[in-house]
Amino acid sequence: MVSRVTLLVLLLTLLCIQSQGTGRYLEVTRASSFFVRSIVTAAANGGNGPFFGGGGRFDIYGHPNVTGHEVVTTAVWIVGERDDRTLDAIQAGWHVNPALYGDSKTRFFTAWMAADVTGCYNTACEGFVKSDTAPISPGDVLPISTPDEIHELMIWIEKDDKGGDWWLYASTESTTSGKVGYWPKSLFSKLAQNATVVNYGGFVQVKKGSVSPPMGSGHFPNDTAAFFSNVEYVDEFGRKIAGNLPSVVTNKNCYDVGNMGDATFFYGGPGGCVN
Ligand SMILES: *[C@@H]1O[C@H](CO)[C@@H](O)[C@H](O)[C@H]1NC(C)=O
Ligand SMILES: *[C@@H]1O[C@H](CO)[C@@H](O)[C@H](O)[C@H]1NC(C)=O
Numbered sequence: 001m002v003s004r005v006t007l008l009v010l011l012l013t014l015l016c017i018q019s020q021g022t023g024r025y026l027e028v029t030r031a032s033s034f035f036v037r038s039i040v041t042a043a044a045n046g047g048n049g050p051f052f053g054g055g056g057r058f059d060i061y062g063h064p065n066v067t068g069h070e071v072v073t074t075a076v077w078i079v080g081e082r083d084d085r086t087l088d089a090i091q092a093g094w095h096v097n098p099a100l101y102g103d104s105k106t107r108f109f110t111a112w113m114a115a116d117v118t119g120c121y122n123t124a125c126e127g128f129v130k131s132d133t134a135p136i137s138p139g140d141v142l143p144i145s146t147p148d149e150i151h152e153l154m155i156w157i158e159k160d161d162k163g164g165d166w167w168l169y170a171s172t173e174s175t176t177s178g179k180v181g182y183w184p185k186s187l188f189s190k191l192a193q194n195a196t197v198v199n200y201g202g203f204v205q206v207k208k209g210s211v212s213p214p215m216g217s218g219h220f221p222n223d224t225a226a227f228f229s230n231v232e233y234v235d236e237f238g239r240k241i242a243g244n245l246p247s248v249v250t251n252k253n254c255y256d257v258g259n260m261g262d263a264t265f266f267y268g269g270p271g272g273c274v275n
């Protein structure tokens with residue numbers, strides 16, 4: 001069991017969703033750029049799933065100094081590993097991604113990828129179908145937390161029983177929760193059926209040889225760190241499980257994740273690693 005989780009985490013660690021050129025398309029490269037991430041994985045049954053959804057709430061931070069090809073992300077990932085070891089994945093959360101937008105603002109984003117190669121951020125390609133009544137749209141600038149005021153994003157992704165599409169619900173405290181849109185199941189092979197992993201946490205990316213950016217609030221896990229709460233996933237019986245899940249950290253010198261309790265955990269770090 002443990003070895004399967006470890007294997008999958010290694011696979012995810014090597015997987016890099018990278019914006020290219022104008023940043024329109026996702027390109028998955030294996031170990032071609034340096035990046036680090038801290039993740040918490042829903043692997044309650046050994047990392048095989050099947051999972052049918054998941055989400056949580058997390059605070060939103062600004063990273064005005066993130067530039068160039070640096071990326072700072074906090075998100076929920078739903079991943080399906082295909083028999084050929086390629087991955088189907090969907091993702092939603094906030095990120096700072098200057099190569100994609102041409103600025104260092106913190107934005108709500110969505111992304112999808114099929115079999116490691118096809119896919120894109122937001123609605124840059126056909127795939128994610130936005131709802132007419134979406135309370136928030138992919139690419140929208142988000143309010144960022146300050147020492148005096150926390151701003152949070154709520155993300156919930158769930159596979160519809162009937163159609164089988166993956167629906168995204170999201171809200172901030174200034175919007176009511178509603179359907180943002182869906183990823184049709186026809187985009188995917190493994191995710192057309194179910195997911196093998198649900199991840200919650202931070203992901204940062206930087207070019208090889210550059211100094212890695214901060215993750216979360218830029219603080220190591222303690223009371224000033226970024227946090228996730230209401231961490232839940234949907235099991236094969238359609239139950240919402242608020243589990244305390246195992247965590248994975250890829251670069252403890254610069255980032256870390258706290259222990260999970262009551263479906264809540266702290267994560268993040270100052271960055272500053274060079275690799
Ligand atoms: C951004 O960089 C400036 C100049 O180095 C520094 O004073 C400031 O604290 C940085 N801001 C953040 C949020 O890291
Ligand atoms: C999950 O997907 C696999 C195919 O990858 C399928 O064999 C299995 O029956 C699915 N499980 C459920 C509960 O849908």
Ligand SMILES: *[C@@H]1O[C@H](CO)[C@@H](O)[C@H](O)[C@H]1NC(C)=O
Binds near residue numbers: 220221223270
């Ligand atoms: C929290 O972590 C920061 C470094 O990220 C450190 O400066 C601060 O002292 C820590 N606070 C506590 C209460 O441990």
